[in-house]
């Protein structure tokens with residue numbers, strides 16, 4: 100590093116020449132010529148000696164100090180020479196530590212991050228923080244905001260669970276955090292901007308680097324978001340969007356580009372293969388710690404639940420970036436951060452006041468006594484399993500009655516969060532599995548096998564009707580010819596989508612038959628049961644006008660698939676009518692309105708909150724069997740359950756084309 104030449108240096112040279120040459124009076128011309136010639140020949144030797152450090156300028160202490168500070172500024176504004184340290188984490192749910200090492204917990208995690216303070220780390224997060232957890236049932240993830248802020252998060256990408264309480268809620272949360280949330284490839288059709296006030300990309304200048312950051316998600320989880328209609332967003336392919344943003348960030352001078360992602364491993368690998376402009380992929384969604392290099396790009400998933408993080412050190416060596424990744428386990432060796440301990444205590448104390456939140460008005464009492472719900476269909480069982488269908492869009496739903504913990508009749512009237520959590524106190528993870536008709540039958544047999552013992556395996560169902568004869572031996576109590584799914588006779592060969600608890604899909608409570616069934620939607624993709632129920636009440640509040648929906652996105656009370664079918668039929672009809680281009684934009688608006696009107700009618704019916712018994716599960720004896728057989732023979736509906744699909748078709752047929 101050469102020192103800085105200032106006016107003083109030129110001044111000193113002039114002074115030296117003056118004092119050595121001008122002794123008295125004027126200087127003879129030929130004498131000056133000789134002196135200047137000597138200076139000229141010496142200058143090349145002096146330059147060589149200075150550059151080799153053999154000769155040093157004389158500088159006063161003060162000058163050296165001033166030059167020192169100037170030199171520091173010079174380095175940081177030129178090409179980066181420092182190491183850039185990044186701390187990365189993803190998928191955090193519980194504030195409290197776990198039992199097994201690495202125990203984690205928010206308070207230890209904060210002190211772990213603080214232990215790297217001297218390295219001035221850039222802290223990046225790959226999504227999933229607001230749900231699911233027991234505290235989130237009360238606080239909707241609000242407890243996580245001070246933690247994200249305390250670790251000094253600089254940027255994050257949205258995870259699927261961050262949408263669990265709806266887009267409105269997420270937007271409110273984002274406003275309370277002190278960093279940008281990225282979502283580069285999902286556009287909200289209602290605003291034409293990234294969904295939930297996300298940012299498409301950002302550049303953070305850190306440790307002398309211009310770090311370009313983008314946030315990418317996979318299409319699969321858009322389909323599973325219960326609080327959003329996929330028709331209301333435009334999903335952009337992560338490969339083409341990734342390439343486009345890499346290009347534009349490079350043009351803006353980014354030294355390196357990081358993708359924060361929330362997608363499964365195969366898609367992260369695809370991203371690394373097809374988007375060469377990316378330097379690192381910091382990923383989430385999968386909870387196991389993992390590191391892979393694909394196409395020279397590092398992909399890192401940093402564990403889960405404040406138990407692990409990654410320390411990523413980036414050095415620049417001859418215009419190449421050298422990336423070094425270290426897994427850090429947040430073990431009990433880290434002390435808990437005292438301030439965070441206080442925050443955790445505060446939230447836990449806040450729960451009591453939240454319990455009185457009113458969710459809705461029940462127009463009938465709900466039967467939750469073990470003596471009933473573990474031996475027969477109850478309206479509480481119907482209410483909850485119907486919501487499972489609403490959030491999963493599956494063909495049918497089955498829950499073990501052991502899920503319902505309140506053991507009481509809930510009176511007609513205001514239904515509070517306290518009531519919901521008395522009924523469903525646990526974090527019940529849901530999944531959607533694919534079962535054959537035969538497997539479904541086996542599952543029902545298991546459900547009634549212990550009858551009349553009040554066992555938790557007794558099923559509560561939606562989309563299914565069946566009868567069982569307890570006088571028959573176990574495994575032969577359900578009459579296959581009377582089982583109906585979605586109002587149609589059970590086909591043993593047919594594959595059905597069944598929404599159930601993850602617990603049952605693992606073969607618990609005697610439901611061994613589910614163990615090997617293909618999982619169509621994992622617990623990570625579905626929202627938890629109590630969250631779904633809360634969102635159901637919230638949607639009713641919105642429909643009834645008690646609550647505003649700022650973003651226009653909420654959980655639908657009817658099957659989304661039907662809505663989509665409705666729209667595609669409308670489109671076909673509009674094409675048939677050859678709407679001209681000028682009218683098409685207003686037609687688009689009208690189609691939307693028509694769609695909403697029809698769906699609105701269906702949803703209105705759901706808002707009454709008076710679940711009833713519908714003959715989904717009945718006891719069989721010879722007399723009832725004969726009656727059912729006669730009903731079947733004459734094609735009579737055995738119960739009054741409304742077939743939404745057929746009703747939708749009727750609605751379509753009746754829809755006047757004038758409304759288009």
Ligand SMILES: [Zn+2]
Pocket residue numbers: 227258259260361383384385623
């Ligand atoms: Zn996730």
